[in-house]
């Protein structure tokens with residue numbers, strides 16, 4: 001029976017619609033056009049490379065499932081990407097990309113020691129005759145060292161990670177314990193270490209696993225009476241990377257089995273890399289003997305990136321994706337989202353998606369709207385840095401001067417205005433505001449606020465400055 005590609009895709013969409021949010025559906029599935037169906041390969045047209053990658057990264061499993069349902073296990077999906085080649089000819093041409101189904105395969109073939117499926121897991125690096133364990137390392141190639149921007153915030157962790165990658169098991173950093181709050185690059189660094197090791201030592205068995213997955217595997221092993229296999233499997237790994245070990249807390253049995261695996265690996269000179277959202281000393285619900293092991297090697301934290309690092313991260317991402325954005329937009333993003341790189345990236349991606357779908361160029365205005373929506377739930381406030389920037393731009397002064405101790409009259413006034421807005425629009429303490437504005441104390445900030453208040457009552461030009469600035473600073 002011949003199937004009609006339009007109908008097939010329509011059926012797929014019906015399922016997809018039920019499985020993604022309305023917004024996601026509109027953004028990512030509405031613009032897709034089915035093109036043909038040949039030999040069980042459905043070809044769909046997507047608006048850009050970026051689009052294709054996004055689908056593959058976020059919806060590959062869903063697409064796979066729906067397609068299997070429609071076309072059977074043999075069903076395949078192929079993308080046709082519209083390439084805008086604005087220089088030479090204006091009409092778009094398309095390129096075909098088979099799906100990187102490796103990802104989907106990857107997801108399924110993550111090492112499952114207790115089910116004994118390792119024979120069907122492909123590992124291109126296995127050297128015949130060595131009977132090494134064949135597993136998928138479960139590493140995301142995008143999370144490389146090359147893509148991990150270095151900044152003051154991650155210097156120690158990053159270089160320790162690099163040292164470990166160069167000499168797994170051969171440094172004092174064993175385990176390497178990376179900690180920091182959410183969205184700051186722990187997982188990225190953990191993958192980078194694995195990728196680098198694999199590149200240098202293809203024969204080594206590297207495994208990245210989240211603590212949740214480890215726990216689930218263990219629970220299954222208990223159910224199936226295969227705890228021994230489970231332990232043995234993990235003891236054969238050369239480089240074990242466990243992400244987010246804070247989830248082990250309160251799980252005594254899992255901690256117990258991990259403790260033995262840890263000891264075995266450590267004694268045999270294998271490398272262990274762990275990440276968590278807090279340092280070992282602050283972990284609750286964790287066995288003492290395990291915590292003390294965590295402290296054997298090096299604990300390195302990752303902190304919130306500075307403004308420069310945030311800009312550098314955005315620029316790197318844009319460069320990789322081949323996207324250009326006005327400088328003011330990049331700066332606005334970097335100024336607005338300060339404590340979570342994942343959110344920063346998310347905002348960038350939404351912006352690009354919005355503009356590529358609406359064929360609108362990305363302006364500061366669009367960026368402001370987007371960001372406001374994006375961070376609505378996180379009770380956003382403008383940052384002192386952003387206030388300083390806007391004030392300096394307005395009076396055409398270099399921001400360094402405002403942050404310096406200079407007492408030049410026009411600088412003093414701008415600084416007072418920045419302090420005034422910082423007090424009014426942020427939750428920062430007077431002391432903190434002073435610190436940001438030329439290292440002044442809280443009394444100076446208080447004085448500044450009074451001066452500005454007085455002036456705005458008596459000086460109508462001054463009041464106009466304040467009104468202008470207030471407009472610029474308020475979001476939207």
Ligand code: ADP
Pocket residue numbers: 143147148149150151154180181182183184185186187188189313341342345
């Ligand atoms: P965590 O595991 O700490 O919650 P992730 O490693 O998942 O954070 O990082 C969140 C996102 O931010 C990822 O997409 C990651 O690539 C990106 N990221 C984090 N730090 C950096 C950095 N220094 N350079 C480039 N990208 C980064």
Ligand code: MG
Pocket residue numbers: 186187188243244
């Ligand atoms: Mg993580």
